[in-house]
Amino acid sequence: MTTTAPTHEQQASRFAASVREHLSDLPEAELDELLDGLPADLAERLDDDGELGDPRQYADELRQAAGLPSRGEVRTAPSRRMRETLRETRIRFAERTSDFWAATPARRSLIEFLLALRPVWWVLRGLVLGWLLLMLAGHPVVNGLPFSFPALLLASVLVIVSVQWGRGRWQPKAWTVGLRRVTSAVAALLLLPVTGIAWNALTNPVYIESGPIVVDGLSIDGIPISSIFAFDCAGQPIDGVQLFDQNGQPLTTLHRDGGAGAEPVWGFDEERQENIVYDRNGLAGYAGMWNVFPLQEARAGIDRDPTRAEPRDATWPLAETLPLSPACAGAENAQSTTPEAGPAETSGGGPVGPDSAGRPDASGR
Amino acid sequence: MEATQLLKGVLDAAVLAVVQQDDGYGYDVVRRLRDAGLEEVGDASVYGTLRRLYAAGALSTYVVPSEDGPHRKYYSITPVGEQLLDQQRGTWRRFSAVLSELILQQQPALTDSEAKGPRA
Numbered sequence: 092m093t094t095t096a097p098t099h100e101q102q103a104s105r106f107a108a109s110v111r112e113h114l115s116d117l118p119e120a121e122l123d124e125l126l127d128g129l130p131a132d133l134a135e136r137l138d139d140d141g142e143l144g145d146p147r148q149y150a151d152e153l154r155q156a157a158g159l160p161s162r163g164e165v166r167t168a169p170s171r172r173m174r175e176t177l178r179e180t181r182i183r184f185a186e187r188t189s190d191f192w193a194a195t196p197a198r199r200s201l202i203e204f205l206l207a208l209r210p211v212w213w214v215l216r217g218l219v220l221g222w223l224l225l226m227l228a229g230h231p232v233v234n235g236l237p238f239s240f241p242a243l244l245l246a247s248v249l250v251i252v253s254v255q256w257g258r259g260r261w262q263p264k265a266w267t268v269g270l271r272r273v274t275s276a277v278a279a280l281l282l283l284p285v286t287g288i289a290w291n292a293l294t295n296p297v298y299i300e301s302g303p304i305v306v307d308g309l310s311i312d313g314i315p316i317s318s319i320f321a322f323d324c325a326g327q328p329i330d331g332v333q334l335f336d337q338n339g340q341p342l343t344t345l346h347r348d349g350g351a352g353a354e355p356v357w358g359f360d361e362e363r364q365e366n367i368v369y370d371r372n373g374l375a376g377y378a379g380m381w382n383v384f385p386l387q388e389a390r391a392g393i394d395r396d397p398t399r400a401e402p403r404d405a406t407w408p409l410a411e412t413l414p415l416s417p418a419c420a421g422a423e424n425a426q427s428t429t430p431e432a433g434p435a436e437t438s439g440g441g442p443v444g445p446d447s448a449g450r451p452d453a454s455g456r
Numbered sequence: 457m458e459a460t461q462l463l464k465g466v467l468d469a470a471v472l473a474v475v476q477q478d479d480g481y482g483y484d485v486v487r488r489l490r491d492a493g494l495e496e497v498g499d500a501s502v503y504g505t506l507r508r509l510y511a512a513g514a515l516s517t518y519v520v521p522s523e524d525g526p527h528r529k530y531y532s533i534t535p536v537g538e539q540l541l542d543q544q545r546g547t548w549r550r551f552s553a554v555l556s557e558l559i560l561q562q563q564p565a566l567t568d569s570e571a572k573g574p575r576a
Contacts, residue, residue, distance in 0.1 A: 124510075127529050128482055128527065129503065130526045131483075131528050150500070152498050152500035152501050152504065153500040153504045154504065156501040156503070157505070157507040157511075158504075
């Protein structure tokens with residue numbers, strides 16, 4: 092016998108448990124009386140000659156000698172019989188399993204190692220049950236995990252109960268043993284998903300949004316648009332462009348729904364390090380005409396107050412852009428003195444009449 | 457006939473007698489029966505008998521805690537048990553006398569004719 096073999100006490104209590112299972116049809120009180128002190132007797136027996144024999148035979152002998160009814164006599168209802176069969180199967184399975192794990196020193200040491208880890212399971216069982224109860228109670232979650240003082244308190248209490256159960260304490264009644272079994276099964280089932288959630292919460296923190304971020308006024312991808320610059324077909328800037336939306340409403344860059352006191356979001360010129368406050372286009376003759384672009388700009392350095400600066404015509408981000416097509420370019424070049432444009436005019440721009448597009452240079456600049 | 461079969465009928469008396477000599481716990485009683493020569497006696501039979509005699513009021517129990525390991529349940533004989541044992545002693549005396557007379561007187565004849573016979 093190697094040193095890792097189960098001790099006589101362990102063997103004895105296992106054997107006693109098995110005998111008890113075989114006598115499980117008897118009343119609980121009778122069983123307690125009958126088997127009280129048995130483990131000690133068995134252990135001593137093992138110390139003497141190391142043989143206990145077959146627990147079933149042992150149980151039968153015990154039953155007969157004690158003058159107790161045999162299993163068949165007690166058995167009545169078919170449901171009971173089925174339970175008995177299930178129980179027998181379970182006992183056989185448990186015996187075979189324990190024999191398998193006791194067969195080699197390696198298996199025994201693995202089992203011993205796992206047994207040493209049992210307290211971890213007790214703690215996890217408490218935590219998982221706490222999580223489940225809080226979920227059932229509809230506790231708000233952060234990242235799938237409930238975080239609050241009551242949640243912490245509940246989890247602590249459950250961990251304590253679970254550990255006490257694990258140590259074989261706090262189970263005065265038979266039903267608490269049943270409860271322990273059920274909760275253990277539930278906790279075992281939930282262990283993996285809850286671990287996954289907790290792991291996810293630890294590795295990928297998700298911040299709760301207090302609400303969707305709403306950007307008032309005209310914006311693109313959440314970034315507000317303050318002013319708009321339009322270019323004509325030939326790629327030249329247009330001043331005094333009036334914009335309307337699909338409903339024919341003036342399209343403005345005013346913040347806060349264009350209500351009273353609304354203004355476009357301040358801009359910032361990275362290149363010049365200037366803050367920009369916007370004002371109506373110089374051509375807009377009426378107070379509400381915020382849909383005329385580009386807006387005038389009042390610029391000031393970052394250490395100054397731009398609202399005190401004088402509004403001026405906008406500084407265009409681009410002096411000009413590409414013409415939409417050669418035809419447009421031709422139209423432009425008709426009035427241009429650019430030498431490279433000359434051949435374009437003769438080839439395609441000739442028949443085009445005088446440019447009717449609003450020339451920003453004429454009015455805005 | 458096996459000794460265990462014979463033992464069944466008189467195990468009560470044997471157990472009572474052992475416990476009357478001195479209080480004992482289950483395995484202690486088993487051991488004393490074995491030491492007395494009843495090697496075939498089954499542990500479970502003795503425990504069951506102890507339990508039955510206790511239920512019948514012939515024995516009483518008390519628990520002795522042990523420093524290392526599970527506690528021991530000691531049995532001691534009650535007045536009812538003493539009475540029962542007295543009755544069984546009487547019965548046994550008569551029974552054993554009759555059987556000795558019956559079986560042992562014919563022994564020589566049996567050894568001669570049947571020791572190696574087909575019934576053996």
